[in-house]
Amino acid sequence: MYDVVVIGSGAAGLTAALEAKEQGFSVLVISKNYPTFSQSCQAQGGINAILDESNDSIDDFVSDTFIASRKISNKKRIRKFCELSKDSILWLNKLGVPFTRDENNNIAQRRFGGTSKKRTCYSSDYTGLKIINTLYDTCVKNDIEFLHEEFLLDIAVENGVANAVITLNINKMKVSKYPTSNIILATGGYSNIFSLNTTNSYLTTADGLAIAYKNKAKLSNLEFVQFHPTVLKETNILISESARGEGGYLLDKNSNRFIDELKTRDEVAREVYKRVVKGEEVFLDLRHLGEEKIDELLPQERTIALNFANTDILNEPLSIGVAAHYTMGGILVDENMQTTIKNLYAIGECAQASIHGANRLGGNSLLEVIGLSREVVKSFNKDKIVCNIDIKKYQKEIDELMHKEIKVDFYKVKEQLSQILFEKASIIKSNSSLNEVLEFINEQKNNLKYMGIEDKSTYYNRNLVDFYEFKNLLLISELYIKSAISRNESRGSHYKLDYEYEDESFEKETIIENQDNDAFIYFEEIK
Numbered sequence: 425m426y427d428v429v430v431i432g433s434g435a436a437g438l439t440a441a442l443e444a445k446e447q448g449f450s451v452l453v454i455s456k457n458y459p460t461f462s463q464s465c466q467a468q469g470g471i472n473a474i475l476d477e478s479n480d481s482i483d484d485f486v487s488d489t490f491i492a493s494r495k496i497s498n499k500k501r502i503r504k505f506c507e508l509s510k511d512s513i514l515w516l517n518k519l520g521v522p523f524t525r526d527e528n529n530n531i532a533q534r535r536f537g538g539t540s541k542k543r544t545c546y547s548s549d550y551t552g553l554k555i556i557n558t559l560y561d562t563c564v565k566n567d568i569e570f571l572h573e574e575f576l577l578d579i580a581v582e583n584g585v586a587n588a589v590i591t592l593n594i595n596k597m598k599v600s601k602y603p604t605s606n607i608i609l610a611t612g613g614y615s616n617i618f619s620l621n622t623t624n625s626y627l628t629t630a631d632g633l634a635i636a637y638k639n640k641a642k643l644s645n646l647e648f649v650q651f652h653p654t655v656l657k658e659t660n661i662l663i664s665e666s667a668r669g670e671g672g673y674l675l676d677k678n679s680n681r682f683i684d685e686l687k688t689r690d691e692v693a694r695e696v697y698k699r700v701v702k703g704e705e706v707f708l709d710l711r712h713l714g715e716e717k718i719d720e721l722l723p724q725e726r727t728i729a730l731n732f733a734n735t736d737i738l739n740e741p742l743s744i745g746v747a748a749h750y751t752m753g754g755i756l757v758d759e760n761m762q763t764t765i766k767n768l769y770a771i772g773e774c775a776q777a778s779i780h781g782a783n784r785l786g787g788n789s790l791l792e793v794i795g796l797s798r799e800v801v802k803s804f805n806k807d808k809i810v811c812n813i814d815i816k817k818y819q820k821e822i823d824e825l826m827h828k829e830i831k832v833d834f835y836k837v838k839e840q841l842s843q844i845l846f847e848k849a850s851i852i853k854s855n856s857s858l859n860e861v862l863e864f865i866n867e868q869k870n871n872l873k874y875m876g877i878e879d880k881s882t883y884y885n886r887n888l889v890d891f892y893e894f895k896n897l898l899l900i901s902e903l904y905i906k907s908a909i910s911r912n913e914s915r916g917s918h919y920k921l922d923y924e925y926e927d928e929s930f931e932k933e934t935i936i937e938n939q940d941n942d943a944f945i946y947f948e949e950i951k
């Protein structure tokens with residue numbers, strides 16, 4: 425039995441695993457994929473920190489983060505988060521992350537939207553990749569055990585205490601249980617509810633949120649989904665915020681700038697979206713930065729534009745669009761990253777830690793996954809636990825799926841879900857459009873009995889995993905829509921045409937409780 429089982433090998437999972445091992449706990453990391461496939465690997469722009477207090481201050485960092493959150497966050501927790509930033513960067517630096525340096529050989533910083541200072545540390549525009557490579561290398565060096573291609577099916581909760589994880593080995597199609605006194609969910613966000621319009625990889629499918637909710641952990645703030653204002657049109661490949669941070673312009677169809685490019689993402693994305701839905705082209709113009717700056721600071725963006733849009737950003741503006749990028753909502757956690765289930769923790773993008781509120785600042789997510797994930801270890805349960813869960817029912821469910829006749833193709837439904845969500849429930853919505861989506865979701869919940877898997881093979885059955893992921897996405901889509909219907913105002917990334925202004929009575933966090941498999945949604949004061 426391990427002291428700690430971490431689910432997920434993105435930056436959050438690897439960081440928590442390293443810290444737990446360092447503190448003497450035995451650790452197992454379970455992940456449905458390899459670390460280099462994680463979402464964290466794709467982070468480009470950087471990670472925020474106050475390195476030199478003579479140039480910048482914790483107070484300013486707290487204030488920028490709080491303002492961006494539109495008051496839906498906890499200032500005390502933001503302060504702690506900001507105070508952890510310097511140590512987080514120095515820790516990564518010590519492990520060997522090759523941060524870009526300035527002319528004095530100090531760690532260089534760039535400016536991101538919504539911030540008052542240059543605060544974002546980076547490794548050219550491959551920051552996430554360099555961080556993951558370094559963290560994974562260190563895990564391997566420290567003999568941390570991994571189970572890759574192992575899919576979390578469920579957690580066992582007895583008398584309100586989590587005591588085991590139940591997984592499916594994707595290669596062998598075998599169900600197993602891993603009892604432990606500390607389970608950490610580090611399973612990433614839920615942007616794939618917009619699977620046709622997201623910058624996220626196909627694995628960001630809300631599994632952790634869905635499993636936590638089914639076991640009656642509270643979720644929170646699901647209506648807050650951040651759309652990125654600069655993705656390559658038609659491909660959804662991210663063009664990093666560093667492009668605007670380094671001075672890029674946004675141009676409309678008449679080549680006019682239409683917004684201050686360094687405003688927060690919600691505002692910029694809304695302005696881009698308004699033009700895109702009218703069928704107008706929007707461009708990111710980097711030509712004035714010049715070849716030297718582009719090749720030094722934005723090499724990946726230049727390559728992406730060349731390879732995927734046949735555009736050389738040295739000479740031409742780049743046609744862009746918007747896509748779901750980051751999910752501020754998640755599993756509700758307290759200041760120790762504990763969920764509302766004992767011995768169950770959530771870290772990284774799957775958690776709602778009362779930091780980002782209605783709008784996350786670029787560079788703050790990587791800081792959360794490093795800074796707060798190192799902290800989680802402090803409140804671990806040191807007692808041994810007993811686990812009585814019988815896992816036969818999971819194998820039986822899979823066996824039944826193998827024999828089930830299929831009348832509805834869930835892959836098609838997943839696409840339809842993404843389409844209707846983007847059209848009626850994305851950047852700009854209203855209660856009537858949200859209700860249309862809810863009707864569609866309810867129909868598909870009824871249709872689940874006709875859905876299943878075509879591929880009956882007993883090894884590496886991707887079809888089976890896709891089906892589990894789809895069911896998780898459908899559930900979280902429903903909770904996203906119900907949360908959005910409940911919040912009758914516009915705030916940050918949540919913008920409703922029928923309630924276009926912030927309403928003080930909604931200066932609260934949204935709480936979602938599972939009551940007899942029905943979502944009970946209410947609002948709680950920010951403490």
Ligand SMILES: Cc1cc2nc3c(=O)[nH]c(=O)nc-3n(C[C@H](O)[C@H](O)[C@H](O)COP(=O)(O)OP(=O)(O)OC[C@H]3O[C@@H](n4cnc5c(N)ncnc54)[C@H](O)[C@@H]3O)c2cc1C
Pocket residue numbers: 431432433434435436437454455456457458459462463464465466467468469470471472551552574575576577610611612613623624625627628629631632662749750771772773774786787788789790791793
């Ligand atoms: C293109 C892009 C660029 C970005 N750039 C930046 C940036 O510059 N700065 C910044 O601060 N943020 C950035 N972000 C956001 C940031 O990268 C993510 O929020 C962060 O990396 C999330 O880390 P995580 O460890 O929580 O989750 P992830 O990195 O998403 O990892 C989740 C892990 O959970 C595993 N998992 C999920 N479900 C299961 C299951 N059922 N069973 C087993 N394992 C499971 C996955 O395999 C994976 O290993 C960017 C995001 C994107 C999409």
